[in-house]
Amino acid sequence: MSVSAVGSFWLSPSPGKLPRPRMVVRSSAVSVAPILTHLQKQCATPLPVLRHVADAMAADMRAGLAVDGGSDLKMILSYVDTFPTGNEKGLFYALDLGGTNFRVLRVQLGGKDERVIATEFEQVTIPQELMFGTSEELFDFIACGLANFAKKEGGKFHLPSGRKREIGFTFSFPVKQTSIDSGILMKWTKGFAVSGTAGRDVVACLNEAMERQGLDMQVSALVNDTVGTLAGARYWDDDVMVAVILGTGTNACYVERTDVIPKLQGQMSSSGRTIISTEWGAFSNGLPLTEFDRDMDAASINPGEQIFEKTISGMYLGEIVRRVLLKMAEAGALFGEYVSERLSTPFILRTPDICAMHQDNSDHLDAVGAILYDVAGVKSDLSVRKTVVEVCDTIVKRGGRLAGAGIVGILQKMEEDSKDLIFGKRTVVAMDGGLYENYPQYRRYLKEAVTELLGLEMSKNVVIEHSKDGSGIGAALLAASNSKY
Ligand code: BGC
Numbered sequence: 001m002s003v004s005a006v007g008s009f010w011l012s013p014s015p016g017k018l019p020r021p022r023m024v025v026r027s028s029a030v031s032v033a034p035i036l037t038h039l040q041k042q043c044a045t046p047l048p049v050l051r052h053v054a055d056a057m058a059a060d061m062r063a064g065l066a067v068d069g070g071s072d073l074k075m076i077l078s079y080v081d082t083f084p085t086g087n088e089k090g091l092f093y094a095l096d097l098g099g100t101n102f103r104v105l106r107v108q109l110g111g112k113d114e115r116v117i118a119t120e121f122e123q124v125t126i127p128q129e130l131m132f133g134t135s136e137e138l139f140d141f142i143a144c145g146l147a148n149f150a151k152k153e154g155g156k157f158h159l160p161s162g163r164k165r166e167i168g169f170t171f172s173f174p175v176k177q178t179s180i181d182s183g184i185l186m187k188w189t190k191g192f193a194v195s196g197t198a199g200r201d202v203v204a205c206l207n208e209a210m211e212r213q214g215l216d217m218q219v220s221a222l223v224n225d226t227v228g229t230l231a232g233a234r235y236w237d238d239d240v241m242v243a244v245i246l247g248t249g250t251n252a253c254y255v256e257r258t259d260v261i262p263k264l265q266g267q268m269s270s271s272g273r274t275i276i277s278t279e280w281g282a283f284s285n286g287l288p289l290t291e292f293d294r295d296m297d298a299a300s301i302n303p304g305e306q307i308f309e310k311t312i313s314g315m316y317l318g319e320i321v322r323r324v325l326l327k328m329a330e331a332g333a334l335f336g337e338y339v340s341e342r343l344s345t346p347f348i349l350r351t352p353d354i355c356a357m358h359q360d361n362s363d364h365l366d367a368v369g370a371i372l373y374d375v376a377g378v379k380s381d382l383s384v385r386k387t388v389v390e391v392c393d394t395i396v397k398r399g400g401r402l403a404g405a406g407i408v409g410i411l412q413k414m415e416e417d418s419k420d421l422i423f424g425k426r427t428v429v430a431m432d433g434g435l436y437e438n439y440p441q442y443r444r445y446l447k448e449a450v451t452e453l454l455g456l457e458m459s460k461n462v463v464i465e466h467s468k469d470g471s472g473i474g475a476a477l478l479a480a481s482n483s484k485y
Helices: 032-042 047-066 128-132 135-151 202-213 225-234 291-299 307-312 314-332 351-358 366-376 382-417 434-438 440-454 470-481
Strands: 089-097 101-110 116-125 165-171 175-179 182-185 217-223 240-246 250-257 273-277 427-432 462-466
Touching: 032 314, 032 382, 047 382, 047 440, 089 135, 089 225, 089 470, 101 135, 101 470, 116 135, 116 470, 128 135, 135 202, 165 202, 165 225, 165 470, 182 202, 202 217, 217 225, 217 470, 225 240, 225 250, 225 273, 225 427, 225 470, 240 382, 240 434, 250 307, 250 382, 291 307, 291 314, 307 314, 307 382, 314 351, 314 382, 314 434, 351 366, 351 382, 351 434, 366 382, 382 427, 382 440, 427 434, 427 470, 434 440, 440 462
Parallel strands: 089 165, 165 217, 240 427, 427 462
Antiparallel strands: 089 101, 101 116, 175 182, 240 250, 250 273
């Protein structure tokens, strides 16, 4: 699942071997219970906190639409002004770079009647060192993967003669789009620190790498993963207005009216609408944060940035839990008088681990015990395991509920500009990403927060729907609707 990224100049431990433990130094004997109670208090998201987050999200969206740099939210223009109609036909490729994996996909589109005739995809894990290497190395790796995949084309996939293979390039980092098929990388997120890409057109970087590979393909659309998801989901359902990714990182995009975007300065699209990628990961207003969040942020490669992302997305939830457990071990001897080196290793506990512990409903919480032993190198009895599950629940509950409040903030902003067109009818929010897909409690907390904020009646109109892997097909559809031919 895609939540497994680590932010990592830190080395992974060798599985199986327990590193040498160190003694707990307890200056004053603190017990674990008050640490847990304090954590729960600080992470609480009662209705007024949710409401504040939703309102602040809506206000920050407006400020970001007014002028570039007007708010934490970049409110990026996607240059996607029309949606795929269903008439798209032919062979298209998609390339998806956004986390620890990159995916290549081809789709044969058959127009209104046949829609998606066939798809094929491959997924490749990006080697850790490439996340910290040079731009050329990363793009060469991607172009090479694409070339190998393109070579295997056959069967149901046909390219009409005289045409180049066209690509929808999903690049899931903050990019200032300059047109539908070009955009400048503003900064890396999600633990990437590749040199030489920020400030450059990422399509040019890909084109140069494809040239070095002797690969003759053409990028027809450059899209964020949220935008690909929205386009992909909208292909099947006209009521889709918002798309949210909750995976390694997080972001949301939505359909906006061009007449309420002052920074467009009158450049209207013929449809009167455009998709805006909010880059809400950078939101920070009024979040209930703890010392663990602040310490994690300070130790990160992008301190002070992506605070919402660091509170709600998959790359970070496991690490926040680890930091809490470490404090409980050091100050409250949670795991006895020794603290294992592993528990002291940043990012050793991943979100899939806390998810697996959270699902354990066996009498003795055996899975929790096994994960604590295998991953964190600590032994535990039942009461310790219960505490660990409570910590996971506290952090995941805060994350899910804040994500729900963010979604309501977006809907609220849209409703303010288009009375009854959002809450007065069926409105679909397309969701994707490994965290959302694989973490049932997170999904439940998110939906509960949406219902609390909107009330039972109104929330019936808001359909929060998983749109699995829609972003790849969506990008290919956008390549088709922006085809050069
Ligand atoms: C990036 C976004 C992306 C999101 C989800 C964030 O870190 O800044 O561009 O959409 O992750 O992949």
